[in-house]
Amino acid sequence: MFKNEENNLLNLKERYGQVNVPLEKLDQAIQSGFERGKSKKVVINHKRKYWMWPSVVAAVLVLGLLTSIRVSPTFASYVKQVPGMEKIVELVRNDKGLLAAVENDYVQKIGISQVKNGTKVTVDSVIADEQGIVIFYTIKMKENRHNLRVENVNLQPTNGDKLPEHTLEFGHPAHEGEKTYTDTLVYFFNNPLKQQDFKLDIKVKTKEISEQFSIPFSIKKQENTKQIYNLNKTVNIEGQKIKIKKVTIYPLRVAVNVEMDPANTKKILDFEDIRLVDQHGEVWSKILNGVTASKVNDEECTLYLQSNYFKNPKELYLVINKIQAVDKDEAYLIVDTEKQQIIKQPKGNLLANIKKEGSSLTFTLNTKKDFRYFLFDSFVDANGKEFYINVGSSGFNEKKQIVSLTLPSEKYTNPIKLKLEFYPSWIEGKAKVRIR
């Protein structure tokens, strides 16, 4: 009946069979899409002393890839002249503060290696302040290796002291089958770092090899590298009161201590839009790829922003525009995994279609836009026993957000209560506090 149309369509198909295909670019696109997918699979490690919000980390990583910061032409040409500098800039280009640290010669060259059976690990350089240390390192392998993993990372002061309480981030995804891998190990400490001499233990594993390395190195003394502003000013966003207690500007990042008013009706889940702005309107936003906040307790936390330490503007403001928040008395979800039933959830019924398959529990979340946060990280079962959710993901597919989590293998009793860590519900305002 429609022979003509059908033939036309088939001819059109033929034509697309003849177009030039940029095969190499396609492979690269697949690789980067895959890496993005991988880095967003949130794996939560509960043994950390600090509280991390890894889903935020993962969420903004993607953004970071799209909005990396532009480098000035003079700096760009300087970068090309210094061996190894390009790699460093590549690794910090999502962070204005770190980039400025590189630009201002704040990088300490190390260049110490250890070789084992043809695999060489080099500590290339570090950027350090009294509160943190970013270690740039490279792994060079004899042949192309697969499934590269870095394990048992341990930084130890040589004098036998213990490191202060800290967070550690690493594990930039490796390209499959390459010989060289460069990454950063990012440590942030709870207390100022006093030591200068360290030994870095690191295990390199691939499908083919497994080697333990131990590399000694020293850094310059880090003192008086911070500016503290005690503010104690309270802002009000849709009736929720938030006290900005203190802003501390370090070379590596800016820490903002905030305290929520216990009388607030909403539980603050995440400061989605918080930024530093100077008199010219230049913005330093949240850390895009790394620890974005640490929790002191339910009402108090520290948020981390990219550092303007090297810029030293005349006027500086803290601006808060958008906060993820949910009513305190409904900041949780109760489900029965066996009956596949949602018993209670925040008003609006955004969650639906609960489904359990093996150890996987999935929901749909009714959001207009991709909600790049993972909703939960633990639950309490009917007997009051707490369980951690180690793997979860949240993805957007055909106009639906699918939230999935892996249930623990230990026995739990239904129904279970999942505390909301993130939720697509916001309060907005225009709070501005002068820092200096």
Add this chain to the structure above:
Amino acid sequence: MMEGLILEGKSLVERAIEGDDNAFLTIMYDHKLPLYKTALAYLKNEDEAIEAIQEVTFRAYRNIHTLREPEFVKTWLIRIMINYCQNYIKKNKRVTFNDDYLLRQGKNEDYRFIELEEAMSQLDDKQRQLLHLKYFHDVKIKEIAVMWNRPEGTVKTWLNKALRSLRNILEEKGDKGRV
């Protein structure tokens, strides 16, 4: 269809669904051409089509565990691509038809194809998707029916409607051309 892909008693797709990254990547590499051509047919721009491949890889990776019919993985991927492209076009509110790309690819006699493509872009999303799946990727009506959870007869009716719409659009154009 799965010949050569069976390993350890499980198909490549089944392993990918269970979280085997290498299996997933293999599937993506196996289907990159039909995916790229789909993107090109919708977006008419090489760079945007490559970007689409990245985004679709990302979405597929995050959602492969939701794939219920492993044997339909190709159609599943192409549907993700079509959804992405349709949203992309809407979001960018641009005229979907841009003949530069095809003109650069070929010669004058291609005007016929340009007309056809323009007509395709005027169909509604479902009709276009249907024609694309059926004629560009030889997806069987039966498979589309399973994917869309509709009886085969319904899909056949839709297909006829889509072809009729296409004919009407083309004829209308032809008429105008003759005036």
